[in-house]
Amino acid sequence: MQPRIKQFPQLAAAALKDEQIQNNLLGLYNGFHQARIAASEATPNWDELSDRGRAIKAHTIDNLDYYLEMVERTVTAAGGKVFFAKDSDEATQYVIEVAKARGVKLAIKGKSMVSEEMGLNHRLEEAGIEPVETDLGEYIIQLADETPFHIIAPAIHKSKEQVSDLFQEKLGTPPMTEISDLAAEARRQLRKKFIEADMGITGANFVVAETGTVALVTNEGNGRMSTSMPKLHIAITGMEKVLPSIEDLGIMLRLLIRSATGQRISSYVTTVTGPRKSDDEDGPEEFHLVLVDNGRSKLLADPALRESLYCIRCGACLNACPVYRKVGGHAYGWVYPGPIGAIVSPMLTGLSDGKDLPYASSLCGACKEACPVKINIPRMLLYMRHQLAEGDNYPEHKTAPLGEAITFKLWRLSLSNSLSLKIFSGLARLLQKPFAKDGRINKLPPPLSAWTNLRTFPALASRPFRKRWKS
């Protein structure tokens, strides 16, 4: 998918003015966010579970080379094939090669965020293979040719009327007013595709190194369909999804599902270990696992950002974030929105283009509190801001303009001792005079107008606190 992270300010401004998006975002908070809080409170020892989950991820990521070798060995032993892709292109080429070798015409897809990274659907179409998304939300956005708005609920920005219009236009169905009718229509349409499909493409929520097992979490059953009906199954996922032991799944599934939707468990959890065995009644004849780097090794290499790879993609930080809840998923301009996206998207697609994203946060810490594996997102956002302004770790991406650098140097100087504070605040009191009214500053000239366009702030008091305290 072509990143548009550079356009965050424009996209965010547009979303703020869109009444329907604002309404639907409210639903995210009242729905998923509250459900997550209730579910974590109802789980005994949630905090302990969280610490354990974090420790499992920390250990696996710190030793990822070891566990990736193990995955290659165990998946192969189970009769599957593993392909390691350094970027989107390699992963896409591999999928297309495998598909062509089997003469695939129709591929059904379970939900996979990494395939969104790859822009896989368009590439399959170019190769003459019809890709069909089967998660209801993904199906809707595929018909609309859009990108996911939320990693758990991709089409949550659309109203049922818009979905009905879309179905009329693309599927030729009559107008529908009930959501259950829309879902039933999607079931009819997609059932045909499941039956005809030559290939199933899924993501993987977890990959178990010891056993060579892939775990899929779904509510609709698209994951089960995609791994049961076609003769060929390809699972594509990021290389950070590895867990050491199948026994670790109990902890990780609880953390993921309860944080994502607030359910105790999703309707379906399916584990797949290789293709079907000769005694199995049914199942795919061929199984491939594609593990994708696509920039993740950059996050591994920077100890300050490494913990972003602990993310299990539950979406809890999106729902908790006061910024995401106003600007929505499309504003972030790539596959991963919200607080974790503000770290991952610029790092995977280009830090200079994504320089606004680390600033799209009030650093309030709600994301850190919501994260089931306690990822310290605010710390990383602050670190990225520092790197963009004056750090040495990503020199080619430094973006702080000279004016900003001088301003902050002066700011530091002004606060460094009482004499300079006196001088600078006296100067500021003088300069604010034309703009201050009844103790507020309502409008400043450019470039400072960026501060006052949407809010006012208090003017400096005419007598400083220190003077008043003395008297």
Next chain:
Amino acid sequence: MDSKEFIANVRRSLGREEGSQVTPSEATHMSLSSQQVESWAQAITRGIEAHADEYMGQLEKTAVEAGWRVARCATAAQAASHIRNIVRDVEATSVLHSAHPALEALHLGETLIGTGANLEAMVLNDTSDREVQRDALRQKAINADIGITGVDYAIAETGTAVLLARKGVSRVVSLLPPVHIAVVEKGQVLPSLDELFTLRRKEFLHNNLGSYMNLISGPSRSADIEYQLVTGVHGPGEVHMVLIG
């Protein structure tokens, strides 16, 4: 990319040397030896028998919360007549079942006589080409009104039916028909997900993991449009759990 090169790049990014040892971690279950797994598994098996009533009682509650329609039956005969009622209510003409020991005691063939439903087992036999059989069975599953399965385990914590890969158990009997009936016997109920995965690890160490496992917890559902819950999106919209004992 060549796997060696890929993994070497990961190693470099981590600042690790080739052949460097893995720092052991107590956090992951990988640290447990096979003897420990073995003795845990034995303790679990003893526990599910000792607490069979308690776990069954919990499951009855959590399964309802997960969206199953639950019936607790004292005997196999009661369970059979309950299933007969479901088949009548659905007005099913085609019922598929997989080969689970729990189903044998229900004598489904006799049970369904007079309901107008045609009953068939979704099981491969050794008499003819398996691929031909697979295609025919698949077509039957596509057209079936009800799928009946046993379970390998159920989970009290989450209201879950666990189906493992084994001879005579199809992946799609519990998936393609719009109605699924899962039959659970007392003594099959595990307290939580953790016990299930310990038992799975034990099976793995015995080279017996199987090609798949399905955890089923209620009907197929989605809230992808306006957060409104709808059921029966791809899998069954109506799911029954029949508890025996």
